[in-house]
Amino acid sequence: MIDLKKFSSLQKASKQSFQQQKLMIKKLMLGQQVLCPKCQQPIQLNLPVSTEKPNNNKSSSISCAKGCTDIELEFIL
Numbered sequence: 001m002i003d004l005k006k007f008s009s010l011q012k013a014s015k016q017s018f019q020q021q022k023l024m025i026k027k028l029m030l031g032q033q034v035l036c037p038k039c040q041q042p043i044q045l046n047l048p049v050s051t052e053k054p055n056n057n058k059s060s061s062i063s064c065a066k067g068c069t070d071i072e073l074e075f076i077l
Contacts, residue, residue: 021071028062036064043069 027034028045036043041064048060060073 025062025073036066036069038068039064039066041065048075
């Protein structure tokens with residue numbers, strides 16, 4: 001049987017995490033500096049080099065130098 005309190009708690013935590021990631025992406029796209037919550041290193045936004053020839057070896061992502069924060073992004077061009 002599913003524990004509704006645990007499920008509700010998990011759902012709330014997931015929603016908060018998504019909102020935090022969404023805010024981080026917005027700040028980075030605006031050119032603001034964002035620090036990794038774990039290592040306090042700057043987070044970088046890595047975008048495709050060319051819209052005509054996407055770089056298949058490297059996907060678009062948001063990450064810090066140590067890799068604590070690593071979010072893969074999907075773009076529709």
